[in-house]
Ligand SMILES: [Zn+2]
Ligand SMILES: [Zn+2]
Ligand SMILES: [Zn+2]
Ligand SMILES: [Zn+2]
């Protein structure tokens with residue numbers, strides 16, 4: 001682990017467009033993980049690099065608590081590989097920040113991505129809030145999960161919990177409860193053919 005991290009210095013080679021690698025999804029996900037924080041697992045925010053081991057963290061994620069005391073000589077421990085470092089061994093990683101700002105990625109949604117292409121910094125929002133290919137739970141709580149782009153149709157036409165009106169009393173009921181409702185619907189009894197009432201009388 002530590003050796004691999006120490007070798008990882010190839011990021012500052014200028015701008016890179018991840019979509020050039022779209023033939024290889026694996027490459028793209030490798031790139032993404034390279035620019036992710038090992039602590040919060042998200043894309044680095046205000047990246048800091050520990051120069052002694054090469055690890056990068058968000059400014060808010062890097063360990064700022066020394067083992068004891070707190071001075072320029074305080075010793076910190078890298079959470080990834082245990083490397084010891086001092087405050088002066090941490091630098092603001094502008095190259096990495098620039099790379100993150102310029103990078104563009106294709107939609108990473110699995111198993112089927114959408115046609116979205118955008119900034120890496122917008123990717124998390126796209127995947128969790130916007131992507132039409134993301135899975136969403138049915139709002140009517142039927143327990144099903146559907147592609148976001150198909151959910152509306154599911155809820156309007158297919159979901160067994162979609163609200164439908166009883167054709168007799170006009171009350172709105174979940175589709176699955178309609179048959180049971182007919183058994184006790186007052187209006188349905190009133191509307192029933194008189195033959196039924198005669199039978200009851202007999
Ligand atoms: Zn972080
Ligand atoms: Zn490290
Ligand atoms: Zn998408
Ligand atoms: Zn449903």
Ligand SMILES: [Zn+2]
Pocket residue numbers: 166167168169170171181185186187188
């Ligand atoms: Zn009814």
